[in-house]
Amino acid sequence: MNRMKLFFTLATAVLCMTACGNGGDETKKTEDALDAWKADSAALRVAVMPTIDCLPLFVAEEEGMFKRQGVSVSLYPYQAQMDCDTAIKSGWVDAMVTDLVRVERMKSQGMSLRCLTATDLQWQLLAGKHAKIKRLKQLENKMIAMTRYSATAMLADVLVDSASVTDEHVFRIQVNDLSVRLQMLETETMDAMFLPEPQATVARQMGAELLYDTQWNNVCMGVLVASEASQADTLRHRLTEGMLKAYSEACDTINSRGVRYYSKLLSRRCGLKDGVADSLPADLHFHGVRQPRPEDISKAASWLNK
Structure with a gap:
């Protein structure tokens, strides 16, 4: 889609929202975003x-x-x-x-x-202290937060294979938002997760256990x-x-x-x-x-x- 077409698509969306008369605040935000984009x-x-x-x-x-x-x-x-x-x-x-x-x-x-x-970009696999995971082998029957079709999904597969863990017994959970991943670690609703810096430092300060770092085998x-x-x-x-x-x-x-x-x-x-x-x-x-x-x-x- 070229820029002129995109502009008219966005403008039409704003006009439709205004005509419907719903969500005045959201309409204002969309109009502001459109103005910023044009600028x-x-x-x-x-x-x-x-x-x-x-x-x-x-x-x-x-x-x-x-x-x-x-x-x-x-x-x-x-x-x-x-x-x-x-x-x-x-x-x-x-x-x-x-x-x-x-x-x-x-x-x-x-x-x-x-x-x-x-x-x-570096990725670390960290386990919450509540999960009591010290080694990759202990990921069996545990949940890992990652993003599908990303480096984190690839790394999850590689690490599960290297640990000789039954693939189907390690549950990859799609959690795309990094701040949500950290909240899940804090609330103990996720066993382990892939995080980059500086989020990895936050996790370690919460007592998370470092299981893997892409620096260890020079993955870039x-x-x-x-x-x-x-x-x-x-x-x-x-x-x-x-x-x-x-x-x-x-x-x-x-x-x-x-x-x-x-x-x-x-x-x-x-x-x-x-x-x-x-x-x-x-x-x-x-x-x-x-x-x-x-x-x-x-x-x-x-x-x-x-």
């Missing part, structure tokens, strides 16, 4: 998550790095990867942070995506992608190049200052309680702009094609 017509729109791999984008915006590159970039926050998918498919955003499994699946469904850079699934449709637009292609330069500058700056320097920014962007960001691992490193490794792409594609 961003000259900006590159990027869907982001409240996760550590988005920190370079947060820093680039906060410290004016996009502006120094002469580009306008608007970050659109979401709580679930599936919502980012919907946003890019509909043309609401031009690019998004996600993982390679989701990218390969969207490509198989006909979506044309261009990989802009790999990101430093994070990626920033753009729709090919947006990249066909000369303006947006230029904006993308400027954004990547700012992204690289932000990675260098974070590595120089340390992640904890940005604890307040992370707390605001990721909805963290006071003190959580100050407890993040001090050795987190950001690698700048580079393409995903062929072996990681192969792992994602192979799992999807099983």
